[in-house]
Structures are given as structure tokens and as C-alpha cells.
Amino acid sequence: MEAQEEAGLIALAEILLNKISGFFDVDDAVKATFAEICDDLQEFEAGTVIVPQGGDYGDVYLLERGWVMRSRHMENGARQIVNVVLPGDFVAMNALLFARSDFELSCKTDVSAYRLPSEKLGNALTRNAMLSAALFWVNAHEESLLAERIVSLGRRSARQRTAHVLCELVARLQITGVQSIEQLMLPISQEEFSDILGISIVHMNKTLRAFERDNILSFRNSILVIQNKGRLELEAGFDKGYIQFTRRNDRNSWRPNYLEIG
Amino acid sequence: MEAQEEAGLIALAEILLNKISGFFDVDDAVKATFAEICDDLQEFEAGTVIVPQGGDYGDVYLLERGWVMRSRHMENGARQIVNVVLPGDFVAMNALLFARSDFELSCKTDVSAYRLPSEKLGNALTRNAMLSAALFWVNAHEESLLAERIVSLGRRSARQRTAHVLCELVARLQITGVQSIEQLMLPISQEEFSDILGISIVHMNKTLRAFERDNILSFRNSILVIQNKGRLELEAGFDKGYIQFTRRNDRNSWRPNYLEIG
DNA sequence: CGCAAATTTGAACCAGCTCAACCGTAGTGG
């Protein structure tokens, strides 16, 4: 293994493994498993469409660096961004099961991602219960992000949605080990932001300006500065519980078994 | 095994196994696996709260009969129903991983469900790759329902959302082997319907009346009659692809392996 | 029958949308 790939693996361990370490016991065997699977680090330029809407899935990827968007383009030209894929998340996990994608997967930034050929990943899953557990966990994690987004889109105002999604992104980026929390780079335009929240770009702008006037946050030139985190979380009704799970402790008799390396 | 439980198992086989049979080869070994796990059929009365919002998870259930709602109650009294759990779906799958629930799980009708103790299910997952694959599949299935709901809430009008969710429910109920498609029992009030769609109850009513005036559908006394399915799907922009998946065929070398009974 | 819950309808209102014009900044090419 080359030095660069090894460095990549370390980065990986510090993101995905960090993410799941609050839940699993991440030991050397686990790391070895990931090392075995993640041996093909690929680079994509910003703007690359990994899977086009309606196109065939290729392989699964584990994102190491950069932002990937999963979005739906509507008949009338509108767009809805369904989720933001951050380092440590899997891209196109559905490729394991489905032929076609109903969504577009595109790179918002330059991206590094480990390519996990479906066949190889499938085989690894057969042999390694730990890996299955990790996938299960990651699935559940993403599912709770989507559930929370549904709550936002269904029952929160534009201002609350904005606050909530920003709280969520900050919390998720923290897990990826970002430098500063007060000052963050969010590589998205206001238009993309509005497509995450399901509002118009004009209203997006006015909402952001209002937050700025209230000295809660500023978002300019892709730089997010949060001046009043407490107020932001309060308005969002944000509870980070769904991002940093509480592991259940009452029934752990099965877990060591489940997590055995097969 | 008692006769009633055996009958239940057959029903189960005809729902969950039916659901996944388009994807997996469901043979006797697979059925035996489920028979082993699903030996505790429980009954809940309509209105029962299986898991309260903010409460501790208990066990996982596999729904055999009835409707279960997963919903969030907001501070201001509003509610968002995140998903509708139908026969063949799992209830509270997150119980395997998380201590607390951010949502309420409640029975809309009388319900029969197989209780799957976390410990037992976890153990079974360790030993049986087929079961893991099935869970993975079911997770992915639910994830695509949530993704599609996000698209609806973000970028479709109330009328389109209504049409879309009805198309989705009909397609899902078809899989569960419902009798008639033209005339369906939907055990939800207009208020609950509006909480699925993220609109007000008043507008829900007006939208339904409009569909009735247009001779597209009627929904009265919990009976849904679809008079013009084509028009409904057209307005919804509905494509059932995300419910009845196309199994991928290009890389099936790993699957037989993955699906081996461990 | 009679109560409680669900539905229906109209009227006023408003959060967020569309349209349209303008601004700032980063290329780009002459």
C-alpha cells in the first residue's frame, strides 16, 4: 500500500470510524477490515455527476473528502436536494441493490472517495458481521436524517428550517473533525441552500439577511459564521440526539456476538 | 407451533416474503429462518402507543396486520407523520441500535405484529447472512420512501402531494396483497392525512373535494375510490419504480454468495 | 336519541412565491 493511500486510510479511520466509535468498539481488527476494502481512492472534480438521475448505478463509494449532493430534478425545472453526503458517509449505497437511480449524485466540491465495487463489498458483508453492523448503523443514521428533514419540510417555517439544517450540518461536520465550529466553509450557493430547504432562492436570501440583522449568524461567500449558537438551536428546536446517538445499554448481551469478526 | 401461528406465518410469508421475493430467491430455508424468528405474534388495539416520543425503545416488531404511524409532535401542537408502516414492514427497527425514540409509534388500527426481541434478532443476524440482506433491503426500501416524501414536501403542491401519496399507498398496499385496488380502506382521518402531507386540515379537505369534482377520486368514510388512476398518476408525477425495484443484474456474481444461509 | 368527533364551507389573512430590476465580483479577451 502506498503512502498516500495509507494516509487516506488514516483519514478514513478518523471520519467513518470516529463516527461509529461512539457506538462500536473500534479495534485493530475493525480497522483492518476497512483497510482491506478501502484500497481504491478515487478523485472527482467539482461538478462531476457520479450517477445521473435515471441512470444506472455503478459502484458504492465511501466519501473521504468533499461534499456530494443527492438531488431530484422536477419536470418544471425545480430541484429538491434530498441529502448532503459528507465525509464518512456512503455514496450510492443503493447500488448494492438497485439497478437505476431516481436521483442525481453530483460533487459540489473536489471529492476523494474510496471505490467499493459492489461485488467486493457484497462478499465482505457475507464474511464480516462487523461490516454489516456498520452498514446497518450508517443506514439507520441516514434514515434519521431524512426523517428529521421530513419534519422540517412538513411543519417548520422557512426560518426554522434554515436554522435547523445549519445546526444539523454543523453537528455533522463536527463529527468529521472540522477545524473551527464558529467559522465554517459551506460550499453551497444560496440557490442550493434553498433547494435543500424547499423554499425559493429569494426567500432564502431574505431569511439569511434576517438572521444577520438579528446577530445570530452570517453566511457570505460560502463562509458561515455563527454568532449566537444557543439562539439558533432554540429557534430550530434542534436536539442533536439524532446525530450523536445514545447507544442502548440495556440489551448488550447480543452485541459482542453480533460484532464478532466473522 | 399452533395452527394460528402457522396461519400467521403464512400471512407473513405472503407479505414480507412477497415483498422481497422480487429481489431474493425465497426458498424453504429462508422461510424456515423467518419461522424461527417470528414465533411471538402480539396483538395491539387501535390507539396503542407502542413507543412514545422521547421514550425508550423496546423490541423490534414485524407488522403482519394493521397500520402503524411514526410521527413527531411539535412544540406548537402541530404534528408531522413521517411514515406509515404497513404489513410486511418493520416497526422500530432502530431499537436494535438506539436507546431513545425521537418519534411516536402508534397503532392506527388493531394490529398484529411479530415481536422480535433485540437479542434474538441480533443473534440471528450474526448467523444468517440472508436475514442481514433482507434487513438491508428493507432499510433501503424505507429510505427511498422517505427520500420521495422529501421531494414531495419540498417541491410539490398540495394537490400533487395528495395524488402522490395516494399512488404510493396504493402501490404499497398492492404488494401486501390487498383485495381491490379500485376501492380501498384507508384507516386515516383527513386530519392524519394532512399531517402526512404537511398541509392544514382545511386545505386537505378542499383538495380532496377538488379531486372529487374532477372525477379523479373520492375519499369518504375512510374509503378511497380511484376513478381515474392514469390522471392521478399523471398529476402526481408518480413512477412506481421506487416501490417495486428493478433488481440489478449486471453484478450478480456476489449475490448468491451473500444470500447463502450461514 | 344525543353526544363527540370528523368534515365541510366561507372569509380574511399571510408566509412565501414570482417577477423584475439592480449590484458586486470574478473572470476573459482585446
Place this chain on the structure above:
DNA sequence: CCACTACGGTTGAGCTGGTTCAAATTTGCG
């Protein structure tokens, strides 16, 4: 070095899909 262009952001004005409020009607059920 400037002119031109393109793209994202900003702002105001008017509009509308959907909300809220309120009251009447129907339905389910003991």
C-alpha cells in the same frame, strides 16, 4: 488596463397557495 460578460446575491412590489378562524353540518357510536 479597461470593457464586457456571466453569475450569484440583493431588494422591492405585487400576487397566490395555503393558513387560520369560525360556524354549520354530517357521521360514528353508546
